[in-house]
Amino acid sequence: MGVGISQSDLQSPNITDGKGASRSWSERIIENLIRLCGISAILIITLIFVFLIKEGIGAFKTLSIWEFLGSRWYPIEGLYGIMPLLVGSVLVTAVAIVIAVPLGLATAVYLGEIAPTWLREILKPLIEVLAGIPSIVLGFFGWLVVAPIIQSLGAPSGLTAFTGALILAYMTLPTIISITEDALYAVPKEYRDGSLAIGATQWQTIWRVVIPAARSGIVIAVMLGIGRAIGETMLVLLVTGNAANIPELGLGMLFQPVRTMTATIAAEMGEVAQGSLHYSVLFAIGIILFLITGVINLLATRFVGGTKRRSGGQL
Amino acid sequence: MKHPIKKPLQKNVWTLKSLLALLLMTVLISLFACKSRYGSSTGNQESTSGQQQAIQNKGSDTLVNVALAWAEAYHEIEPDVSIAVTGGGSGTGIAALINNTVDIANASRAMKEDEIKDAQANGINPVEHVVAIDALAIIVNLENPVDQLTITQLSDMYTGRITNWKDVGGKDAPIILLSRETNSGTHVYFLEEVVREGDSENTDIFAPQTLLMPSSVGITSEVRRNPNAIGYDGLGYVDAEHEKIIAIAADDESEFIMPTVQSASEGTYPLARDLYMYTAGEPSGAVADYLNWILGPDGQGIVASLGFVPLTEN
Numbered sequence: 073m074g075v076g077i078s079q080s081d082l083q084s085p086n087i088t089d090g091k092g093a094s095r096s097w098s099e100r101i102i103e104n105l106i107r108l109c110g111i112s113a114i115l116i117i118t119l120i121f122v123f124l125i126k127e128g129i130g131a132f133k134t135l136s137i138w139e140f141l142g143s144r145w146y147p148i149e150g151l152y153g154i155m156p157l158l159v160g161s162v163l164v165t166a167v168a169i170v171i172a173v174p175l176g177l178a179t180a181v182y183l184g185e186i187a188p189t190w191l192r193e194i195l196k197p198l199i200e201v202l203a204g205i206p207s208i209v210l211g212f213f214g215w216l217v218v219a220p221i222i223q224s225l226g227a228p229s230g231l232t233a234f235t236g237a238l239i240l241a242y243m244t245l246p247t248i249i250s251i252t253e254d255a256l257y258a259v260p261k262e263y264r265d266g267s268l269a270i271g272a273t274q275w276q277t278i279w280r281v282v283i284p285a286a287r288s289g290i291v292i293a294v295m296l297g298i299g300r301a302i303g304e305t306m307l308v309l310l311v312t313g314n315a316a317n318i319p320e321l322g323l324g325m326l327f328q329p330v331r332t333m334t335a336t337i338a339a340e341m342g343e344v345a346q347g348s349l350h351y352s353v354l355f356a357i358g359i360i361l362f363l364i365t366g367v368i369n370l371l372a373t374r375f376v377g378g379t380k381r382r383s384g385g386q387l
Numbered sequence: 388m389k390h391p392i393k394k395p396l397q398k399n400v401w402t403l404k405s406l407l408a409l410l411l412m413t414v415l416i417s418l419f420a421c422k423s424r425y426g427s428s429t430g431n432q433e434s435t436s437g438q439q440q441a442i443q444n445k446g447s448d449t450l451v452n453v454a455l456a457w458a459e460a461y462h463e464i465e466p467d468v469s470i471a472v473t474g475g476g477s478g479t480g481i482a483a484l485i486n487n488t489v490d491i492a493n494a495s496r497a498m499k500e501d502e503i504k505d506a507q508a509n510g511i512n513p514v515e516h517v518v519a520i521d522a523l524a525i526i527v528n529l530e531n532p533v534d535q536l537t538i539t540q541l542s543d544m545y546t547g548r549i550t551n552w553k554d555v556g557g558k559d560a561p562i563i564l565l566s567r568e569t570n571s572g573t574h575v576y577f578l579e580e581v582v583r584e585g586d587s588e589n590t591d592i593f594a595p596q597t598l599l600m601p602s603s604v605g606i607t608s609e610v611r612r613n614p615n616a617i618g619y620d621g622l623g624y625v626d627a628e629h630e631k632i633i634a635i636a637a638d639d640e641s642e643f644i645m646p647t648v649q650s651a652s653e654g655t656y657p658l659a660r661d662l663y664m665y666t667a668g669e670p671s672g673a674v675a676d677y678l679n680w681i682l683g684p685d686g687q688g689i690v691a692s693l694g695f696v697p698l699t700e701n
Contacts, residue, residue: 098404146592148478148569148578156595220612229563229613231598309601314568317595329598339601343478343570345485345505 124362128355135349140356145316145331147340147350154357156316160233160330163319164308165301167237167326168244172301173294175241176248177283183249184256185278203246211307214239219311227327231313234326239307244297251296255289256282288375295372299365302334309335333357438467440673445473446480446493447572448603449521449621450662454493456689457681464680468673477572484665485509490674492665495521495572495621496579511667518681520696522622522646523573523658526607526630528614533557535634535643538584538657544617545582547594552615564597565606565618573603576660577619622646623694651696659696 131140135152142153179199183192218239219230227234259282267277283290313329316336320328337354344351444454451474458470480492485506498506498513506513525541527533533556536544543549544562553559567574583589600606606618610630625632634643637657644656651659670678680686687697 101404101407144595146569148575149590149592151592223613228561228615229598229609231609314599314601315596316599329596331599339568339599340570342475343482345482345502348505 121362124355124359128352128357128359130347131349131352131356135353140353143318145336147353150349152349152353154333154353154360156318157331157333157336157357158360159318160312160316161302161332161334163233163325163330164236164240164312164332165298167234168240168301169294169298171237171241172244172248172297176245176293176297177252177290179245180249180252180256181278181283184253185274185282199246199249202242203250205243207243207304208306208310210239210243211310214307214311222327229313229329231311231329232327233312233319233330236308236312236330236332237326239311240301240304243304243307244301247300248293248297251293252286252290255286255293258289259285291375292372295368295375299368302364302368303361305332305334305338308332309338314339333361440468442468442470442491442674442677443489444470444491444493444664445475445483445489447477447495447662448474448567449477449495449571449573449624450493450519452623453519453662453690453693453695456693457686460685460689461677461680465673465676468677470677476568476570477575478570481665484513484667485511487511487667490666491670491678494663494665495660496575497661497663498665506667513665513667514669516664516666516678516682517661517698518664518678519662519687519690520651520698521660521662522648522651522656522696523576523619523660524622524625524646525617525619525633525635525658526610526625527617527633528610528612529629529631530614531557531631533633534631535636537636537639538581539638541581541635542584542591545577545593545597546591547596560615563609563613563616564594565609565616566593566597566599567603567606567619568599568601573619573621580658580660581619621695622648622651625694648691648694648696652699662695 131152140152141155142151143155144151144153145156183195187195214235215231219235221230222232222235223230263281263285264277267281268274272280309332312332312335314331314335315329316331317328319325319330337357340350341354344354444458451472454472458472462469477494477496480489480494481498481502483489484492485502487509492513497515503513525536531552533552536555540549540555544555545564545566549555550562551559552562566577569575578593579585579587582591582593598609600609600618603620603624606620607624607626607630610616610618632645634645635657636643641657644650646656646658650656664678664681666674666678669675682698690697
């Protein structure tokens with residue numbers, strides 16, 4: 073009495089593929105749909121890059137590389153030197169990260185390791201709210217409230233690289249905090265237990281065991297923070313003063329106005345005639361931004377890979 | 388023997404597949420069936436009366452308040468015509484005219500040679516209409532002791548040759564230069580008439596440390612709160628209660644004149660400029676009617692009420 077249920081009974085009409093195994097064609101449709109979704113992500117990025125190159129490469133038919141890397145940006149008189157814009161973006165991002173990383177790391181450590189549960193329950197949603205504030209609102213707040221404060225501290229004007237960096241730091245904080253917190257959470261309990269067992273204090277455990285163990289996750293958090301900061305547009309447009317000037321080296325450098333690449337594209341894209349040199353140069357700036365974020369992400373994944381290998385496959 | 392499990396499985400799979408197919412069809416149909424609400428705005432000029440007509444008006448931020456007031460007032464008289472007004476700067480408006488995406492481009496500066504060439508290469512022949520006059524006011528903080536400046540002094544300040552207020556009769560403090568963005572017609576006008584002192588051979592440009600504010604209001608706000616700032620704005624954007632207006636002399640021999648409606652229309656104020664509207668070719672139909680109304684007493688009355696200078700009768 074065979075009540076045996078064979079494979080073929082449980083499946084819908086069979087199609088055999090090249091390998092000779094039977095697979096239902098509904099499964100194949102779904103598999104291919106999912107494969108398409110995965111490929112589409114790569115496809116979209118490639119298409120964006122191709123588009124940027126196509127629109128931006130025209131700039132280099134007219135401009136030499138030296139002109140492009142010049143120190144004066146004044147497009148209506150044919151001066152297309154992007155050095156002040158690069159310096160502006162890098163300065164604002166660097167200072168923002170220098171402010172945000174210690175702050176974010178400390179917050180994540182506090183939330184993850186030290187805070188009592190009831191406090192965690194309050195602080196975590198608040199940080200999510202900070203993440204949800206639109207950047208233009210933060211920029212407006214910066215322009216209205218923070219800039220006059222910076223001016224009263226003695227800066228010639230409140231619209232400076234430092235103002236931009238300060239608010240940018242607050243904007244990237246939620247990103248850095250959440251990812252760092254996840255990284256700290258992923259550190260196995262055994263590490264902490266072992267450390268405490270050999271007589272280390274809680275702080276020693278956190279500082280010397282947990283944080284180094286979560287190192288690669290923290291690096292990813294910082295990289296993502298950098299990526300977000302360098303791409304931020306409306307905020308820096310409102311508070312950095314938009315002066316295409318390379319500030320003189322020295323501490324006062326932070327309190328000079330700067331102009332970022334992103335603000336330049338936002339402010340000037342509306343006025344360019346399609347296909348003109350200015351149009352192509354703005355796209356060339358876009359290519360540079362794309363490459364910078366690409367390199368940062370690449371370095372981040374490399375770092376993770378390296379750490380994995382070194383620690384023998386365990387984070 | 389037929390297994391009872393088989394049938395329900397079949398039914399589920401069919402439902403899933405038909406749902407997917409329906410979804411795909413809906414997405415495809417909506418993608419191809421959506422038409423833009425506006426289509427091409429140019430070409431509206433020949434529509435018969437009684438139909439809704441839209442005029443696209445884009446450009447100068449200096450003109451944008453006046454253009455909005457005109458659009459609203461005109462819509463009350465001619466409800467069939469709706470005018471969409473956008474700012475973005477004279478450069479933006481002119482670029483849109485070259486790209487043939489607007490009916491009327493507002494500009495606070497004249498079109499340049501190469502812009503006219505680009506337009507003609509695109510099949511557009513731009514026609515200039517002067518619609519109002521604007522006096523460009525130089526403003527400083529209320530606490531600033533400086534009352535008057537010559538154009539040469541302004542030029543030296545804005546090119547960075549003079550960097551301290553004490554060199555022009557003020558306090559010992561650094562000069563903070565404010566300007567509009569490069570897409571602004573006001574910026575270009577200031578470059579030509581003040582920084583280059585009206586000399587077309589002059590190639591000076593703004594000092595790199597000039598702060599480029601995204602709007603006219605950005606300039607007035609920064610001037611209000613920064614005691615060392617200097618900026619420029621159209622007379623209609625300036626409030627004498629909150630910003631100090633500087634009297635300007637064309638050169639060392641001339642008198643220092645304050646910008647007012649009277650001094651601008653008489654021509655005694657050195658920084659009075661024409662405000663333009665550009666159309667693609669000679670205007671006809673609704674656009675022509677609108678322009679005629681603007682140049683008439685109603686339109687010019689609105690100009691005066693907003694702090695600009697109406698065209699004199701000629």
